[in-house]
Amino acid sequence: MKLNIKLPLLFLLMFVLIIVIGIPFIRFFVIGNLPVSQNKMKAKAAFESVKIANHIASLYPNMEKIDSYIKNTAKDEHISIQLYNHDLSKKMISYQNNNKAPMRINDIVPVQAKDNHVVFYLEIRRSMISSESLGLYILFPLLVLIGLAFMILTLYFHFNITKPIQVLNKRLKNVNIRGLTSFLSITRKDEIGELYNHFNEMEERLHLAQKEQIDMIAAIAHDLKTPLTSINGFVELLVMQKDLSENERQEYYELILKKSKHIGELINDFSAFTKNELELETMDMKAVEAARLFENIATEYEAELSGLGYELFWKHSFKPSQFMMMNEHMIGRVFGNLFSNAVRYGNQGNLTIYLSGFVQGSSVYFQVEDNGQGVPEKDMSSLFLKFFTVDKSRQTQNGGTGLGLASCKSIIERHGGEISAFHSPYGGLGIRFSVPLQHD
Numbered sequence: 001m002k003l004n005i006k007l008p009l010l011f012l013l014m015f016v017l018i019i020v021i022g023i024p025f026i027r028f029f030v031i032g033n034l035p036v037s038q039n040k041m042k043a044k045a046a047f048e049s050v051k052i053a054n055h056i057a058s059l060y061p062n063m064e065k066i067d068s069y070i071k072n073t074a075k076d077e078h079i080s081i082q083l084y085n086h087d088l089s090k091k092m093i094s095y096q097n098n099n100k101a102p103m104r105i106n107d108i109v110p111v112q113a114k115d116n117h118v119v120f121y122l123e124i125r126r127s128m129i130s131s132e133s134l135g136l137y138i139l140f141p142l143l144v145l146i147g148l149a150f151m152i153l154t155l156y157f158h159f160n161i162t163k164p165i166q167v168l169n170k171r172l173k174n175v176n177i178r179g180l181t182s183f184l185s186i187t188r189k190d191e192i193g194e195l196y197n198h199f200n201e202m203e204e205r206l207h208l209a210q211k212e213q214i215d216m217i218a219a220i221a222h223d224l225k226t227p228l229t230s231i232n233g234f235v236e237l238l239v240m241q242k243d244l245s246e247n248e249r250q251e252y253y254e255l256i257l258k259k260s261k262h263i264g265e266l267i268n269d270f271s272a273f274t275k276n277e278l279e280l281e282t283m284d285m286k287a288v289e290a291a292r293l294f295e296n297i298a299t300e301y302e303a304e305l306s307g308l309g310y311e312l313f314w315k316h317s318f319k320p321s322q323f324m325m326m327n328e329h330m331i332g333r334v335f336g337n338l339f340s341n342a343v344r345y346g347n348q349g350n351l352t353i354y355l356s357g358f359v360q361g362s363s364v365y366f367q368v369e370d371n372g373q374g375v376p377e378k379d380m381s382s383l384f385l386k387f388f389t390v391d392k393s394r395q396t397q398n399g400g401t402g403l404g405l406a407s408c409k410s411i412i413e414r415h416g417g418e419i420s421a422f423h424s425p426y427g428g429l430g431i432r433f434s435v436p437l438q439h440d
């Protein structure tokens with residue numbers, strides 16, 4: 001059964017239950033006690049009546065004063081007063097109260113003169129509600145109030161829970177990751193608001209993943225097409241031109257070999273990238289000491305780079321007790337990518353690389369900088385996109401596919417850190433990444 005039927009039914013059931021259980025309860029405890037309080041009221045009224053009679057007796061025989069007293073008392077007390085003669089045969093004074101409620105309590109009190117003989121009879125009527133109708137006066141508004149409260153609750157739940165869920169349901173059914181048109185709009189800050197925001201984020205991520213996939217296929221196709229077109233051209237020349245010299249033939253074969261090797265390298269890069277992404281899903285983390293990791297990396301690459309004739313300067317300010325949770329192998333790949341980029345695109349003639357490490361706030365930072373030609377400002381924000389390369393002509397020569405930094409970004413983000421590029425004061429590119437510091 002759907003929520004928009006279930007909720008009103010539930011409230012109706014609760015309403016009926018309250019009536020069935022609540023009414024006998026009210027009748028027993030509230031109305032059951034009414035006769036007691038009513039008797040008290042009657043006794044009080046009788047006492048008041050005697051007081052009025054005594055006052056009239058004190059004014060006797062001044063009929064004018066008696067008349068004005070009765071008139072004022074009837075008006076002030078909202079009661080009806082009639083004054084009869086000593087044998088009740090004649091009504092002498094009468095003041096009616098125009099109160100609409102039925103007159104229920106009648107007191108007939110004798111008015112005695114000083115010598116104790118009865119001079120008048122006083123009849124006083126007061127309005128009072130019977131216990132049954134008083135019960136109704138209490139019960140009826142109570143039932144209306146409870147009914148109203150349940151109606152408000154039903155409407156509240158409908159507009160605040162059922163309706164937003166229906167809207168979300170409809171949207172989920174028609175999720176469109178190809179063309180993200182508009183987000184579900186919501187200003188609420190409660191759980192439903194959070195649900196909408198998370199849904200919007202999920203839809204955006206799906207859309208981005210879909211776009212990334214399309215871009216990746218387009219980039220792979222583009223990268224493979226260039227060497228393949230060259231191979232096709234050389235093969236066509238070899239097939240069509242029968243009068244080619246042996247030297248020319250040899251040159252074309254070598255070019256074909258070079259281009260097909262390049263295709264092989266590209267394919268290796270693609271599969272390494274996908275492998276990396278898959279490994280990230282299942283990698284296990286260990287506590288690693290920042291200083292130890294840094295020094296291992298620094299000494300390893302210092303030797304490797306000096307073999308190539310380049311220099312590595314390194315410094316860190318880590319303390320022995322600073323640990324990070326990481327997969328050392330994956331973080332090793334990040335350093336590998338950054339050093340290979342510096343060598344590939346840096347200042348080949350006189351390359352110097354600077355490696356530094358420090359702790360700031362609750363993160364451990366590593367920086368790799370070079371004194372190379374760097375990256376133009378306009379390209380800085382695109383460096384971490386898949387297949388992004390700064391200069392295609394420079395690229396062909398160096399053979400990069402533009403997946404290295406994208407891989408680094410995936411690895412660092414999987415560790416809960418951040419990676420960014422900056423213009424290094426040494427002249428070339430600087431890459432800084434962070435990994436959260438482990439707290440005891």
Ligand SMILES: Nc1ncnc2c1ncn2[C@@H]1O[C@H](COP(=O)(O)OP(=O)(O)OP(=O)(O)O)[C@@H](O)[C@H]1O
Pocket residue numbers: 269337341342345346370372373374375383388389390391395399400401402403404405406428429
């Ligand atoms: N240290 C650097 N100095 C100058 N340019 C750089 C440097 N590092 C990267 N780049 C530029 O950024 C681009 C992207 O680098 P990235 O590592 O992502 O890909 P790649 O090196 O081209 O290919 P891959 O790493 O997949 O083999 C490079 O093509 C290069 O143009």
Ligand SMILES: [Mg+2]
Pocket residue numbers: 337340341400403404405
């Ligand atoms: Mg690279």
